[in-house]
Amino acid sequence: MLIPRPNHIEPLPDWFYLRPDLRISCGPGAEAAGDLLAGYLGVRGGSGAPSIWLELRTTAGGVEGYDLNIQPHQVFLAATSEQGLLNGVQTLRALARDEYLPCLRIKDEPRLPWRGVMLDVARHHMPLEFLHQFVDVLALHKLNVLHLHLTDDQGWRMEIDGWPRLIDVGAWRSESMADGVPHGGYYTQAELRELVRCAAARGVTVVPEIEMPGHVRAALAAYPELGNFPERPLPVWTSWGISEDILGVHDTALEFCREVLRQVVDVFPSPYVHIGGDECPTTQWATAPSALARAAELGFDDRGRLHGWFLGQMRDTLRDLGRTAICWAEAGQHAGGLPPGLVLAAWRDAEHGAQAVRGGHQVIMAPHRATYLDYRETEPPGRSGIVTTVADVYRFDPLAGGLPVASGNSPGVLGTQAQLWTELAPTPDDVRRLAFPRLCAFADMAWHSGPPDYDDFRRRLAGQLDLLRAIDALPASIETTTP
Structure with a gap:
């Protein structure tokens, strides 16, 4: 589903629908990543629910790592740095190919800096x-x-x-x-x-x-x-x-x-x-x-x-x-x-x-x-x-x-x-x-x-x-x- 493949992904039932009134909210320091995501999704400051929440958090993995949790009514993206948030934004961009996101949990960080x-x-x-x-x-x-x-x-x-x-x-x-x-x-x-x-x-x-x-x-x-x-x-x-x-x-x-x-x-x-x-x-x-x-x-x-x-x-x-x-x-x-x-x-x-x-x-x-x-x-x-x-x-x-x-x-x-x-x-x-x-x-x-799996990559x-x-x-x- 995703390239590059996340290092840990857990599919969940249901979907998060990308409604016209979708709201993207950001904690301190996450605003630039939120603006980039809004541009990719075509969101222009919605005020309703559901919503996507981005935040910097010290418990969210390495310097480029991120945690993503997509639930039916809320998306949470957390990272320890802006770079990690930007990586998570690209994952959301790649998942948002239709009018919805699949519910899942991802915990991810790169192999090489x-x-x-x-x-x-x-x-x-x-x-x-x-x-x-x-x-x-x-x-x-x-x-x-x-x-x-x-x-x-x-x-x-x-x-x-x-x-x-x-x-x-x-x-x-x-x-x-x-x-x-x-x-x-x-x-x-x-x-x-x-x-x-x-x-x-x-x-x-x-x-x-x-x-x-x-x-x-x-x-x-x-x-x-x-x-x-x-x-x-x-x-x-x-x-x-x-x-x-x-x-x-x-x-x-x-x-x-x-x-x-x-x-x-x-x-x-x-x-x-x-x-x-x-x-x-x-x-x-x-x-x-x-x-x-x-x-x-x-x-x-x-x-x-x-x-x-x-x-x-x-x-x-x-x-x-x-x-x-x-x-x-x-x-x-x-x-x-x-x-x-x-x-x-x-x-x-x-x-x-x-x-x-x-x-x-x-x-x-x-x-x-x-x-x-x-x-x-x-x-x-x-x-x-x-x-x-x-x-x-x-x-x-x-x-x-x-x-x-x-x-x-x-x-x-x-x-x-x-x-x-x-x-x-x-x-x-x-x-x-x-x-x-x-x-x-x-x-x-x-x-x-993880170990390479060429068939999965194909x-x-x-x-x-x-x-x-x-x-x-x-x-x-x-x-x-x-x-």
């Missing part, structure tokens, strides 16, 4: 209206993080005060893979602040990603002096893959990155900021005079060690700003490894994430074979050579092998995250087609603590797709059967 989705808006810019809808769909599935991949070789999407060429030049490319079709777009800081506000009202945190020191051709096209060879003008990259053009490690590049991060944290209140860090070939650092000078200053015989040093500099910048840095886990890819104090997104495989936990890091488990939703769902495998089915996503276990859930500053699994890279997804409908139904499986896996999925279709969250055509 980080249940995220990464959306790449750098390879293909996505309309702001779609991002708002996407946030709402994530909230429906109790996914609480939107990781927004804002910059890459193929485009810079965030306005940065004092650096106008980032959007005048870096936000636009002449074509994509020789298709002859120009592409571009960007978001103002005001637009991103409104997206953050909309997401927060639904219990979703927007985590920005600014790629560095690799995946920066768009920034170098705008400001060549940020690179290793400033005399070489570069266009915004028009290919996919990995460019060898990376940031320099000189003071100009470092101060640029620090200023960008200062403005990023002013727009995004998230406690985390993603700084990329992946797929950074260090070939240019082996010959660039500024990189050679920096390596000599630091006593590095291997210029590859500049990669970890650079990320450590940005980690420290964010720490001074009161934030925690995340980067894609690239342990073993460069000399010296990664510095401590970084949260790592383990995208290569689950064992890579387990090694990072053993190395003292908090980890977001995102192994590509189970979480990359841009991979094809069925044969043939397409460009990646990999097929990731609904069942593959559903059966992935981020805590496999007894990995601990991260608590406080202790090492462990912070959560899990699905990825939607958009090289081959230029439109919102393309993103929707890639996301569903696999994102439903991901949400169920990330939330529910039974619940049909109703969830009906709900998504009703709120225009699916493309015009989508496969509705699941193997």
